[in-house]
Amino acid sequence: MKTHLLIREQNIPIPLEQAWDFFSSPMNLAKITPAEMNFKVTSPFDPVAKMYEGMIITYKITPLLGIKMNWMTEITHIKAHEYFVDEQRFGPYAMWHHEHHFKEIKGGVQMTDILNYAIPYGPIGTLANSLLVKKQVEKIFSYREKVIVEMFGIFGS
Template sequence: MSYFEVVTLVQAPMELVFDTSLSVEAHTSSMSASRERAVAGVTSGRLALGDHVTWQARHFGITWRLTSAITACARPGYFVDEQLAGPFRHWRHEHHFTAAGDGTLMKDVVDFAAPAGPPGTLAEVLVLRRHMTKLILLRNRHIKELTEAL
């Protein structure tokens, strides 16, 4: 299993950063390089507790689908999305938001495991952890740009 954290300071109100982080449109626009889109479940608007969404994206030359659910949500401080079906043996992404002066400290805690036993673990260590961290940083940069522009 892999675990990593990413912390991003956003100069925008906590409620705005939280709500934008749950926006399907904000997520898909942040992942445009991988052509990510919502293809089932909640496919537009803001996700809420209990919502399911199936994402489709292209990574490493392969089209993947991942169905996730919002399994915990306490606006504006915290929400969790977890994989219900998809390429990982396990995927849990905690999103934490705390006030930081006039802005918001956004902290992502990601815990995941690749499938396929020892070969998957090797891929996780050599490639996936770095790739997933890069995607979260990309997403956070996009959320920062969107919310700071308002």
């Protein structure tokens, strides 16, 4: 199984506490996901509940070609105000390991996403990644960056 790596870094002009509170809430994921993905959190939990290790989050998404899917991730590691990790338990990927890192910097927060993922179906999955999936994942993260600027402002301005 071939794994793929995506690393994205963004500086955000907000305090670390505010960044942590926003990005560690599953209820905010839909706000930073492209509308065409029809991203909906389906887990029955309190929207103000704090994230914890072992937390299971379920979603409905339309990742590619209008195909609706269920997705389940687990929060596997947390160090408050520094990082958290979500891993797919059920969904469209053969493997999904997404690290979210936060570091206080002058004027705000540096947020780093490190995503390792794999596509099922062997060589067909590798081809699908080259033709569709990689571009879609990059598009999702580019959209997030744009929306984060719209929500929180441009760093350094």
